[in-house]
Amino acid sequence: MVTLNTGQLETALAFGFLPVGLALAKATSRASEGVPDFVKEEFGGQFDLDSITIVGERTAPDVEKILTLEPDLILTNKRVDEAILKKLEAIAPVVLTNGGGENWKEDLRIMGEALGKEEVAASMLKEYEDKAADFAKKNSAHPTVSLLRNKGDEYVMHGNRSLAGIVARDCGFHRPASQDFEDEQHKAVSPENLDVLEADYMFYGFTKAGQALEESTFWKDLNVVKDGNAHAVDVEPWYLNASVVAANRVMADMQKPIG
Template sequence: MPQKRGECPGVKSRCAPWSRVLGTLAVVLLLAGCGGGQVGTGAGGNTAGGENQPAPAEQPAKRKVKHALEEIEVPAHPQRVVVLDTGELDIALALGVKPVGAVIADAESGFPAYLKDQVEGIQRVGTIAQPDLETIAALQPDLILTNVLRHEKIYDQLKQIAPTVVGVRPNRWKENLKLYAEALGKAEEAERLLQEYEARLAEFRERMGDRLASTRVSLVRSMPDHARIYLHDSFSGSIIRDAGLPRPPAQDKEGIFERVSEERIPDLDGDVMFVFYYGREKGDSLAPLQKNPLWSQLQVVQQGRVYEVDDGHWGLGLGPIAARLVVDDLFRYLAP
């Protein structure tokens, strides 16, 4: 019998099932195209109304940060960070970020000795006073960290190279820690570091007991050409204050430091003196003071409580790693 149009070739009982299969596939494909998602109401499937679950939100590529000079956009996850002061280096490393470039204090020095195990592979990009902008640009940074004291005057040049976050004066290290942590996406880590710092100081105060209020701490730094007493607003002075230790009357004031001449030798006295030297190979300004008869008359000298400590973390550090080492020294010399 001639085959009619629309019939399958072969036996009719075999053709009919295939027609039903093809019809079912067509319906499934049509529903899938209309629904645009999974069929069913299990976990991850469509809702009862047939709507899809919302897709996870994409992480922003940038975030806004307000620093000492203006509000800017920085990468959400900086990968190539350059730091332009010792405090910024300390803070970045404490937050688990290894910079691709960093300045050194001066041409004769390297990175602070207390960070020697963490700075391998970091390229030098000039000094604090004279950052090498060409070298910085060649590193192709995606974020630069500095502060108003050091580089406010070249901020416009720096931000042409990469987004630049400018902190407050470096002695206000806790504020800068929070700011740079925000820029680096490490806010929780910064909070943990500050909590550890406070907990360590609480332990120190407890161990000192009644001696805490009666131990006046004198801070003296020898520069190549002059000596200084460090006050409450200096880095080391702020830690002494946080520890609850009093200062001698001549040093119990706001400010960072004051120069000391021979007639001010009595202002160096205290129950304990911490002395730290910057650039000692270029000059020791404290030596002439120590030869003066007034020096031997200081109570702290007569009692043998003058302690030389590392300028790297007492003077240059300006970050949480250095702060921890200063507190370690307080335990070592005052509360062993």
């Protein structure tokens, strides 16, 4: 199979399948040039991840390269360009997930059904939800949490519909007013307006292009930074890959400063 969109690679691996091809997030957003590090950490001991062929970016997969891999199944999502979808359907059967961080739980179910792993998918989701519920009980003070990443040289804060936003809610966190939105996954924030990020905790994922912000006065003046409660995280599971594997990684990272 070939996996072309968010979360599909690690979900397939969690089900026991090694894809032959993988499409990557946009170069301006991702932290790796191949299989993300968190996926290597989780599955590198079980699978030969170096055997996976990169087939371009998610929004513009290399159809000719996919054809040469002779996949028996192609996984993409409903946001795929219609012209590309027709080309993919001429190669192999196509399964469409919904895509987006807000749909990760439903997309887990869809993939489980498509790959004959419905019970495994249900068990994985229940395990996540049980852990999140336990964490929420310990996190009863409901501290606020800010979620930030860069897209090239721009910065965005993630709202309630992102994967990290959903995990935060499931784990008992509240959100600062600036990020308590449902209409989109993320909204832009300028370095001059970083005060809207003030919260009890902040988890930020920066690629090299975004790290300069940490040296700015705007950043250093934030109370959440001065108090030592701003935590750098891996942008790939937190903000670029929507799956139960990523959600578990995000939850584990959130637990570390809480204790």
